Amino acid sequence: MQQQGRVYLDHAATTPPDPEVLDAMLPFLRGEGGAWHNPSSIYVEAQEARKAIDRARASIAGLIGANDPEEVVFTSGGSESDNLALRGVVAASTRRGRHVVTTGVEHHAVLDPLEQMEREGVAEVTVLPVERDGHVSPAAVADAVRADTVLVSVMHANNEVGAINDIAEVVRLVKAKNPRTVVHTDAVQSAAHLGVHVDRLGVDLMTFTAHKMYGPRGAGALYVRHGTPLQGQILGGGQERRIRAGTENTPAIVGFARAMEIAWDRREADVAHERTLQERLIEELPRRVPLLAITGPRNVEARLPGSVSGAVGYVEGESVLLALDLAGFAASSGSACTTGSVEPSHVLMAMGIPDDLARGSLRFSLGRMNTEEDVERLLEALPPIVQRLRALSPVPATEAPPSWAEWLG
Ligand SMILES: Cc1ncc(COP(=O)(O)O)c(C=O)c1O
16 A cells, blocks of 8 residues: 555545545546536436436445435535535524534534634634543533524544544434534544444534545535535535535545445454554553653544544654654644644644643554554654654753643553
């Protein structure tokens, strides 16, 4: 899978397309006989493209347990689905209220539109704190729900620290308090790993993206339970039941469905493999690197399979990443969009991790192609890198400040 000698440990950022996914997509990209045509057109080739999209929609609907394929609305990916869910529900619910409940650890694709909607005066947003391991208390979510709460948005699993939320319980408690409140979950990170099912979770809206499950960039979906108030946000040609206009990206949609089918088929094996590697890193990293705190749940059952995150005292996460890159490892400090910024991650801040410790944050996200050897190589490579960087620092890394104690465990 890897370039010679390189180890890819950033599957939460994106995944390499599966060769079977590419095989499924190619006929729809190539001119020879493939239905690259506009699926809305009348002629026979266009009808082939339309049929391929219908098949993809039916397949995805079946996998996630939707009652009707029409409940699957194709989008360009996770960010668009999140924006559509938030803006779409609030715009369709103005007569009932404008209060929205979310959490401080959501992806920016949820937090930023909500912040903007608050500035515009179209929404009033309650952002809830989270537990110290990054998970959200369902009771706290329900407590925040009011008679005028039109939407709750809580992510299924966190992209930086891997904490899995009990979404079924969030839905149960929220609906008990206000049956008309719509519940959305962002399942971008969890879908393939946890094999999500919309009725078991009970949600009204769920966000998906193909490129986190070995599918192509540029395809995603919003699951929309029938009866959910939702106003389309991209208007034009009336595609996707007038919820999302734009000529459909047939090859990417076909690849998305194939990627999801493969992910569902392989899930047990993938999860077992990723949990084994993940457990080894979570156990061993704090032993090998002094003053390294595992962030997020330590118990792998409560974490997204393959997700490992930590904060290393007395170093900048970015410096460690650059050194790891030179040593052949592709990893991240958190979400790809915050890499490169000087601010510590909003997720670690919401969890209460001290600012100076959070600056040393690292994220390793393992995938189906990683091996035990990859993990052992990382365990060999990281300690001398941290030691070297600390030796260059003007601040001596002698002992941890008292504020770090509870995190270093
Ligand atoms: C939890 C979560 N939501 C949304 C997104 C955005 O998805 P996309 O890159 O498909 O727009 C990401 C991507 O990192 C994510 O991790």
